[in-house]
Amino acid sequence: MTIQLNDMSLIKTRPYVNGEWIKGVGTLDVTNPATGKLITSIEVAGAAETEQAIEAADKAMQSWKALPAKARADVLRAWYNLIMANLEDLAIIMTAEQGKVLAESRGEVAYAASFIEWFAEEGRRLYGDVIALPQTDRRGIVVKQPVGVVGAITPWNFPSAMITRKAGPALAVGCSIVIKPASETPLSALALAELADRAGLPAGLLNVVPGSSREIGAVITGSPTVRKFTFTGSTPVGKLLMKQCAETVKKVSMELGGNAPVIVFDDADLDKAVAGAAASKYRNSGQTCICVNRMLVQEGIYDKFVAKLAETVGNYKLGDGLEESNTHGPQVTAKAAQDIDSIVQDTVAQGANLLCGGKFSEQGPTFYEPTILTDVDSSMRAYREEIFGPVAPIVKFKTEEEAIAMANDTEFGLAAYIYTRDIGRSWRVSEGVDYGMVGVNEVAITSDVIPFGGMKESGVGREGSKYGIEDYIETKYICMGALDQ
Numbered sequence: 001m002t003i004q005l006n007d008m009s010l011i012k013t014r015p016y017v018n019g020e021w022i023k024g025v026g027t028l029d030v031t032n033p034a035t036g037k038l039i040t041s042i043e044v045a046g047a048a049e050t051e052q053a054i055e056a057a058d059k060a061m062q063s064w065k066a067l068p069a070k071a072r073a074d075v076l077r078a079w080y081n082l083i084m085a086n087l088e089d090l091a092i093i094m095t096a097e098q099g100k101v102l103a104e105s106r107g108e109v110a111y112a113a114s115f116i117e118w119f120a121e122e123g124r125r126l127y128g129d130v131i132a133l134p135q136t137d138r139r140g141i142v143v144k145q146p147v148g149v150v151g152a153i154t155p156w157n158f159p160s161a162m163i164t165r166k167a168g169p170a171l172a173v174g175c176s177i178v179i180k181p182a183s184e185t186p187l188s189a190l191a192l193a194e195l196a197d198r199a200g201l202p203a204g205l206l207n208v209v210p211g212s213s214r215e216i217g218a219v220i221t222g223s224p225t226v227r228k229f230t231f232t233g234s235t236p237v238g239k240l241l242m243k244q245c246a247e248t249v250k251k252v253s254m255e256l257g258g259n260a261p262v263i264v265f266d267d268a269d270l271d272k273a274v275a276g277a278a279a280s281k282y283r284n285s286g287q288t289c290i291c292v293n294r295m296l297v298q299e300g301i302y303d304k305f306v307a308k309l310a311e312t313v314g315n316y317k318l319g320d321g322l323e324e325s326n327t328h329g330p331q332v333t334a335k336a337a338q339d340i341d342s343i344v345q346d347t348v349a350q351g352a353n354l355l356c357g358g359k360f361s362e363q364g365p366t367f368y369e370p371t372i373l374t375d376v377d378s379s380m381r382a383y384r385e386e387i388f389g390p391v392a393p394i395v396k397f398k399t400e401e402e403a404i405a406m407a408n409d410t411e412f413g414l415a416a417y418i419y420t421r422d423i424g425r426s427w428r429v430s431e432g433v434d435y436g437m438v439g440v441n442e443v444a445i446t447s448d449v450i451p452f453g454g455m456k457e458s459g460v461g462r463e464g465s466k467y468g469i470e471d472y473i474e475t476k477y478i479c480m481g482a483l484d485q
Contacts, residue, residue, distance in 0.1 A: 019203025060204025123172025253461030
């Protein structure tokens, strides 16, 4: 073990099924991407263990869904309190296995906890309706019921928050859940399961089955018992999983890829625009689905914007996220860093100008230097592809109409950002871009209370907020007749 916690019992190394830490069918090494050192090895689940988890989840939810919403909320509140009480340990686990700096990990743990707190309360507000029907001897009643067992596959870039954003609403409304965490970051998921167990969550309601995405995913998507499937990850994988879910007509929600633009107009507050664009682009070393991926800057301030961004990036310090003085950590794997470099080198070969970065850091094979590319156009890879790394392609535009067209010139539609002082323009552009979320003069747009999700090939459904809970319920209509007798 290469990390030290206040509570070392939060490190769990076996699948969590039906309230027990069961024996696995193989092992998986979990390494620190900053150092390459082994953190620990865990046992993984296979098809049989996943089937066991689904069966346990189905059985457990029968009594769970019958509880008053307040009783479920009390358990979730206890889980929330334990997450917050163990925030520092959870942050250390996350940084060790994922790489993001501790400040970001602490923020994510609090963010993850917020979904448990929010949905604990929101689960008590699943109101129905009474419908006045054309016939006078009957009434229509609409009730909302839990959809059933939920299957979830979660990503490595936000290994805690992407779990609670799914488990929170599922458990709040009376469902149970089987979670397949990313193989790069299983320890965060297993630690959350340990805290849920301590909070008194009944056995079988939350199950964590680390292991092969292909094997476990096939069991979850193919099971008729699983009635809802939720996935956060790449668009190609999401498409495949949707096809697999079609066989049993599951309810699905997909939070997929992005190619987020930030549009900076001549009238913007330049300092705020640069600070916001940099914060979004280089957060988690560029490894978030709503990171700025393309910087579209109006020609009047293009040169000033580029100069200020370069100055900001020049102050970054790469290194192990567990060292508090470092501002940015590694990519999650050496392969991820190589993929980033491929995009950069191809874009430069296509005619872009490399202003800074564009190479691996001396820190090691998982570290890629913060990069700025100028003179980028729509034919280049860095413009068209989701980079998922610390690379900022900057594109010049002339008019508002051109900026909107450039922003929409992608199959993705998750998040977009706008910097302008013109209130009319902020409305026109916000409504004109095809994105599920838009930040105006702000890039820190997410929280537990907002509907997170995208348009086009960025996914279906919404997570978080009062809208997100709808993905975990079925709306049932009941006709009450013979009321005149």
